[in-house]
Amino acid sequence: MYNLINDVKKKNPLVLHYTNEVTINDCANITLALGASPLMSYSKEEVEEVVSIANAVVINIGTMNSSYLDLFIEAGKMANKYNKPVILDPVGVFATKTRKDFINRLLNEVKFQVIKGNSSEIKYIGGFDVRGKGVDSFDDEEDLLEIIKKIAIKLECVVASTGKIDIITDGKNTTKVHNGTQKLKSITGTGCMTASLIGSYLGCTNNILQAATMGVITMSLSGELADKEEIPIGSFKVKLMDNVYKLNEETIKKFGRVEM
Amino acid sequence: MYNLINDVKKKNPLVLHYTNEVTINDCANITLALGASPLMSYSKEEVEEVVSIANAVVINIGTMNSSYLDLFIEAGKMANKYNKPVILDPVGVFATKTRKDFINRLLNEVKFQVIKGNSSEIKYIGGFDVRGKGVDSFDDEEDLLEIIKKIAIKLECVVASTGKIDIITDGKNTTKVHNGTQKLKSITGTGCMTASLIGSYLGCTNNILQAATMGVITMSLSGELADKEEIPIGSFKVKLMDNVYKLNEETIKKFGRVEM
Amino acid sequence: MYNLINDVKKKNPLVLHYTNEVTINDCANITLALGASPLMSYSKEEVEEVVSIANAVVINIGTMNSSYLDLFIEAGKMANKYNKPVILDPVGVFATKTRKDFINRLLNEVKFQVIKGNSSEIKYIGGFDVRGKGVDSFDDEEDLLEIIKKIAIKLECVVASTGKIDIITDGKNTTKVHNGTQKLKSITGTGCMTASLIGSYLGCTNNILQAATMGVITMSLSGELADKEEIPIGSFKVKLMDNVYKLNEETIKKFGRVEM
Structure with missing residues (x-):
């Protein structure tokens, strides 16, 4: 699986982003750092054209820009039409009913490969x-892994759940990533960038679980390796980008703590 | 007053931004660097919901994006409705009649706690x-401090006026910050980021004058401490973010030059 | 020609940008780094006002934002009306018919000084x-320089074509810049920033060819000098900004490889 990082550098997949204005520059640079090519578009006119040439599509609702909501739906539908893998990043979905309703609409109108x-x-x-599967609520007593697996089965996609331990699962097969650092939460955009990395890998393989796992470990490990000697966050962000650029199969083999 | 920096880290206030596309990422990161949480939204749909959960609201007109003008007015009104402190950053207001008219409208429809x-x-x-108080023009011969105090009284809010010496006043009580460096004008966004910092402090105290003073000194002192050995501006920006992250009560006590 | 870099620092020209959301912060900072002043606007209301006070206007179609297309056309027309030099950056024009059509429209409705x-x-x-000059296609066997010269004559402007060797020409007079590094393609926005630099120089001289050449060499040389010891791209971006800030006439004379 780890050799997928070489495939990204060889194939240079085009990762199309419909994303927020806060972290759009970081998403472009992390995609380049890994060896893929970013394309960002806010054009209704070219949505079908750009989706048709992309290798993967990322949809991120970070700023909930009113002008883009219908565009994001359209981009998702086009990704389905052209069989392009599409990743959803439901930023802050629990914060407002507006976000909840929009994510609900996205999930019902678009089939995602990764959430x-x-x-x-x-x-x-x-x-x-x-899609008519009913409303659920999860018992907080239940093991997080079991909850995430149920959700992956319900949503019929790979779910990548980040946290102290990252869980990536399609409901049957699961990987856990034990790398990471709290400091990844001290700068904006590390979640958004993880979706860009997943998109880069998805542009190189049909194994969605592996692509999602590689995206998550690329961010978690690069962050972990950057967090030395109480590095403050300006320097940490530069180092994080450096580490994603330098990351290779050997480093992941040596320092990756992935549980399959 | 300096202990407010500890309160930000403890309370982790949510600072909602309606801001420009140029410095939006910097504003998010500086908010995180201080220990608060940024939320950026360009959604008409969720404005009431996000204002109601925010601890402070920042409105910045930097790019005068035509799509956002009514949204910014609405956000300000909602902040008033929910008694959330709201800060105005009137970027380049003197540059065009369009900006002048829009700021006039904002000032007449929204009550700001800090400008x-x-x-x-x-x-x-x-x-x-x-609000019917008449048009004034100020005598350039008059002392800047006296002018700023008159303006604070007229606008019925705290005014934070940045420059060689920063003046923060409600018209009666005044603080002056003597820290700073010219280099803060050599990168974009230091003004915008100061408003984010003020918002972070405002989310932790009802003392508006102190919150505004703390926001200003956090930027001015962090910049001053970063400007060593003719540091060029790429490195300066990284160092500035590092310094805001590392800043604590002791450092402000030691190096702050605040006149009450 | 190289002394133009001093003129930018002395005159501090105002470079107005109508640009994409991905690299807008980088464009503002590179403009400041050189010693000019950036202004970014997405306002239909103030387009005439801001163009009239600008020293140069940059139009960049990077994200093809549907909300901005008519604004960009209007900005270009205003630049012509007020005799302000205007630069076009046709990002990814070959990628979609939508981009092609929009650039075609821009070229037919606006007279650009630099593309x-x-x-x-x-x-x-x-x-x-x-403007009725007919559709051409170029023989790939033909020398690139000859092709670029023909295009400059057809479009009646200075063309700055970047690549392994940068070619800047008005069809009669040509400069070639041999500086640069592949790494400039490993971060987003170096092309966009080059247009900002050209705009900064254009605000200081009527010699369009020289301004465009200076913009190109400022980026190519600053990048070349930053690319030492396999520097990874997070650090490279910081160093690039540092180098543009530090660049002076002496450094260009010493390291510039410009062929007139």
């Missing part, structure tokens, strides 16, 4: 009535 | 006819 | 029917 969020976002989404 | 700008922006705004 | 793109973008644009 990536922190465990709170994932558990919240897991309760939605997606 | 932060450089001294040119503040003096320009001070002349507006806000 | 800056990589050689693929320039060759693609060169084939358009601009």
Whole structure:
């Protein structure tokens, strides 16, 4: 699986982003750092054209820009039409009813290959009535892994749930990533960038679980290796980008703590 | 007052931004660097919901995006409705009649707790006819401090006027910050980020004058401490973010030059 | 010609940008790094006002934001009306018919002083029917320099074509810049920033060819000098900004490889 990082550098997949204005530059640079090519578009006019040439599509609702909501739906539908893998990043979905309703609409109108969020976002989404499957709520006593697996089965996709331990699962097969550092939460955009990395890997393989796992470990391990000697966050962000650029199969083999 | 920096880290207030696309990422990261949480939204749909959960709201007109003008007005009104402190950053208000008219509208429809700008922006705004108080113009011969105090009284809020010496006043009580460096003008967004910092402190105290003072000194002192050995501006920006992250009560006590 | 860099620092020209959301912060900072002043606007209301006070205008179609297309056309027309030099950056014009059509419209409704793109973008644009001059296609066997010269004559402007060797020409007079590094393609926005630099120089001289050449060499040389010891791209980006800030006439004379 780890050799997928070489495939990204060889194939240079085009990762199309429909994303927020806060972290759009970081998403472009992390995609380049890994060896893929970013394309960002806010054009209704070219949505079908750009989706048709992309290798993967990322949809991120970070700022909930009113002008883009219908565009994001259209981009998702086009990704389905052209059989392009599409990743959802439901930023802050639990914060407002507006976000909840929009994610509900996205999930009902678009088939996602990967949904990536922190465990709170994932558990919240897991309760939605997606395509008539009913509303659920999850018992907080239940093991997080079991909850995430149920959600992956309900949503019929790979779920990448980030947190202290990252859980990536299609409901049957699961990987856990034990790398990471709290500091990844001290700068904006590390979640958004993880979706960009997953998109980069998805552009190189049909194994969705592996692509999602590689995206998560690329961020978690690069962050962990950057967090030395109480590095403050300006420097940490530079180092994180450096580490994603330098990351290779050997480093992942040596320092990766992945449980299959 | 300096212990407010500890309160931000403890309370982790949510600072909602309606801001420009140029410095939106910097504003998010500086908010995180201080220990608060940024939320950026360009959604008409969720404005009431996000204002109601925020601890402070920042409105910044930097790019005067036509799509957002009514949204910014609505956000300000909602902040008033929910008694959330709201900060105005009238970027380049003197540059065009369009900006002047929009700021005039904001000032007449929204009650701000803090208006932060450089001294040119503040003096320009001070002349507006806000809520029937008539148009003024200020005598350039007059002492800047006296002018800023008059403006604070007229606008019924705390005014934070940045420059060689930063003046923060409600018209009666005043603080002056003597820290800073010219280099803060050599990168974009230091003004915008100061408003984010003020918002972070405002989320932790009802003492508006202290919150505004703390926001200003956090930026001015972090910049001053970063400006060593003719540091060029790429490195300066990284160092500035590092310093805000590392700043604590002791450092402010030691190096802060605040006159009450 | 190299002394133009001093003129930018002395005159501090105002460079107005109508640009994409991905690299807008980088464009503002590179403009400041050189000693000019950036202004970014997405306002239909203030377009005439801001163009009239600007020293140069940059139009960049990077994200093809549907909300901005008419605004960009209007900004270009205003630049013509007020005799302000205007630069076009036709990002990814060959990628979609939507981009092609929009650039065609821009070229037919606005007179540009400089068109800056990589050689693929320039060759693609060169084939358009601009103001009734007919559709062309270029023989790939032909020398790139000859093709770029023909395009400059057809489009009646200075063309800055970036690549392994950068070619800047008005069709009669040509400069070639041999500086640069592949790494400039490993971060997003170096092309966009080059247009900002050209705009900064254009605000200081009527010699369009020299301004465009200076913009190109400022980026190519600053990048070359930053690319030492396999520097990874997070650090490279910081160093690039540092180098533009530090660049002076002496350094260009010493390390510049410009062929007139």
